[in-house]
Amino acid sequence: MSGSDATAGAASGVPQRAQGMLFGDSLPDLDTETGYRGPTACRAAGITYRQLDYWARTGLVEPSIRNASGSGSQRLYSFRDILVLKVVKRLLDTGVSLQQIRSAVHHLHERGVDDLAGITLMSDGASVYECTSADEVIDLVQGGQGVFGIAVGRVWREVEGSLAELPTERAERGAEVEDELSQRRRARDAG
Template identity: 70%
Template sequence: MVERAPGEQAGVEQGTLFPDASLPDELVGYRGPAACQIAGITYRQLDYWARTKLVKPTIRVASGSGSQRLYSFKDILVLKVVKRLLDTGVSLHNIRVAVDHLRNRGVEDLARITLFSDGTTVYECTSAEEVVDLLQGGQGVFGIAVSGAMREISGTIHEFPAERAEGAEEVPAVDDELSRRRRDRQTG
């Protein structure tokens, strides 16, 4: 169960999460193996979570043998949060509730959230006051700053090849000399 702690004021600037001040394009996605490496999960976990609809790819779902799922930046962020919640012992049922709640948020909204759990309930905190109120209960809790997971992902995601949703056009992971030569050769 995800509960909102009282009072919500937060001010996370986009520039602090993405050094180049740009959010990832929502039409650019990452195939399963890249999503696994970025989120720090196994392909078996990714496949199971997609089949059980815990975390579904929002850009492209697999549509038969040989087709590839395509995960957005937000999908990969949710994968990373799910992994952290599982690692801390939160039940799969409570993780499903938390994921449903996170799915309804935009990337900027997610940057303002810290998830806390006492092992039973998952709480959403969006300000320091909410965190203090939650901790005053005297019960042991752990927290996951979603913005921290975003920083980790945004720091490594550019190292992996991306793909546009319209087709199989590859977006180069790094714009180096070899990539420019290949692009020039393909365009003539």
């Protein structure tokens, strides 16, 4: 999302903040202490663990609740992180370059949660444009720029549905959390 793309809403005279979600739903309260381990995040976002690991190591989408801090530690992803992972997956599937996706993700991270749900990302396969109203979507399509769109509010509901039956984990502040294999190694080495 280039500077002109990221500010498309403001340039057209439409306020940057959406006038509510595209589908009129209210937003759930998000728990900032509860998250999802890597395999759960992968299932909900429809990506491989290799993608998840690469995106975390390169800073594309890092877990906001707990990052890996050495061998055996577990990343813990928030709902919002998984939402961004799924949006990244969709953009990649449509042929958008990783450079454009990085720019779009950076811009999405600057948004509040309320704003995210009201955004539609449009792309022509090369650039990513942010639209916060139906008028902006129409203007972009009529200008010949938009080829496909991702309604973030709809992706939000898809992720919410996927995560409803998957396990969560509470972040333990100040405590290092080990996976089962690391616990076994520690016990073996101590004995």
